[in-house]
Amino acid sequence: MALSRSIDRLISGRITPEMAADPHAAILPTPIAGDSFFDAPDQDLSPGALVRHRDATGWFPRPRTRLRQFMVGSTDALGRPVPVTATLMEPRRPWRGSGPRPVIVHNVAIDSLGTRSTPSCRIVHGVGQDFPTVVPLWLQRGYAVLIPDHQGPRMAYAEGTMAGHAVLNSIRGLVALDSSYATSPTALYGYSGGAIATAWAAQLHPSYAPELVLRGAVAGGSPVDVGLLRGTMNGTLGAGLFGAAIIGMAREHPTLVEQFSPTGIVLASMIKDLSVVPLALSGLARLRLERLSVDPGVFESAAARAVIEANTPGADAPVVPVAFYHGAAVPRFADRWIPEQGVLNLVDAWRGRGADVEYRPVFGDHFVGALSGLPFAMRWIDARFRDG
Known part of the structure; x- marks a missing residue:
């Protein structure tokens, strides 16, 4: 006091x-200065409309990875048109698997208020933010990695509808950018703040972007109930x-x-x-x-x-398989910041609406659970791409 x-x-x-x-x-937030790629456009911002794109490089050389960035039309939490940006990371070596190269939509835990913290800006002008560090593991498997700037132009941290729309329109923008990805198996992943975007994209997918064919979504350490977070x-x-x-x-x-x-x-x-x-x-x-x-x-x-209420998912359900993991396997060492009960409530709500939802408690608090649950998340994604 x-x-x-x-x-x-x-x-x-x-x-x-x-x-x-x-x-x-x-x-x-203050708009990004010194990089016209992020400037607000004055053209068509209908959902999925490609606004601009570029090949990019960063401070650190990535000789084995091609970076492409694009801006695409989307809608915010209240249905107003907004631009969102995204970065595509592609292994330069050819895809050796069957069918087209898979795409993992990797929703970074941005958890920031400033525009220069958005992933596409950090990748080019700073050090990329990724905890746990998963992107190199996806690239090593030969997957293309799509990183949406899911907080949108206002950096609307924790706003689920804004994030879900941004993710789904980033996938639409990817196909508009490169039609070779039109039939790629695609799955969503996110931890913590990235889990918000992942869960909302999965829920909004059937109504907002039903034409997108997704294989599934996996989220960890998911803060899906703001009311419970108030207590912790x-x-x-x-x-x-x-x-x-x-x-x-x-x-x-x-x-x-x-x-x-x-x-x-x-x-x-x-x-x-x-x-x-x-x-x-x-x-x-x-x-x-x-x-x-x-x-x-x-x-x-x-x-x-x-x-x-608008930011608590569960009113509708995904039509693709979903998996959650959460630090809760040993109660004494469970996630103290993000209560497991919020995830359990969402799992029950989605299952009650007929969704295919798997839940896996893992060892550790919010930070340890990010690492201990990673093998489960990667096996789950691999299985979606392998089995269809």
Whole structure:
């Protein structure tokens, strides 16, 4: 509480007239500068429409891998047209398997608020972010790896519909870019923040992009229930990332910004371009987000409950096989940040709607489980590509 009062005093009076007039604009990220590839287009943004593309290189040479990047039309959480970008990584050696080269849609755990943390920017202008480090293993198998920038142009961290649309339109954009992938077996993978994009893409696939033929989706450490995360992250060492997720969702749902106090708006504007590491470290403050709202009971407000409901999957079900794994095999060493119960609830909801869902508890907390569950995830994907 004393720390909260100190923050209030520190930023008191720093809200500008511009922030007060348009608090939603105040929390949006700064666009990427110095690379015109990421500039907002003024052309057709219908879902799947290819806007631009390029061959790319990065700071580190990748002599065995070709990089191609593209921008494609998509829709945000409220159905408005937006551009999304993606990177395709292809082994230069020919595919030796039967049929066309498989595609793994690898949804990176971006978990950031700043645009320069989006994977396509990091791959070209920095060090790629990938935990656990799986991309080299996919490439070693000869798979093409499609990495969507699933948080979209507003870096809407944790917003499921935005992410699901971005993933599905990235697959459409890949086919528009290179028709040789039109019949490629394709599967989705993601861990933690990437699991949000994977689960939502799987759920939205039948209604939003039914023409896409997918083999399946596997997700680990899945934060699929925001309500449960409130109990494990709000006011704890996880508060930095939990707060960032609330900002990410508010970027797609402006009504949520109306619940921010002046202190909350200023603080959100101060951290709006941060990447995952400083956001995680800010959890040392152990802030309770109610302290940054105009309403002490904000999580029970109509605005918050609507956003939480909109970001809790389960209302519809995938039509492709899905697998989840989660740090829960040994309760004493289970995932303390992302409760297993959220995944179990989703598994039950999807199975109740007839979906083919497998669940595998694995050893370790959120970070150890990322590694201990990796062999299961890779075997599961390999089987989808092998057996069809």
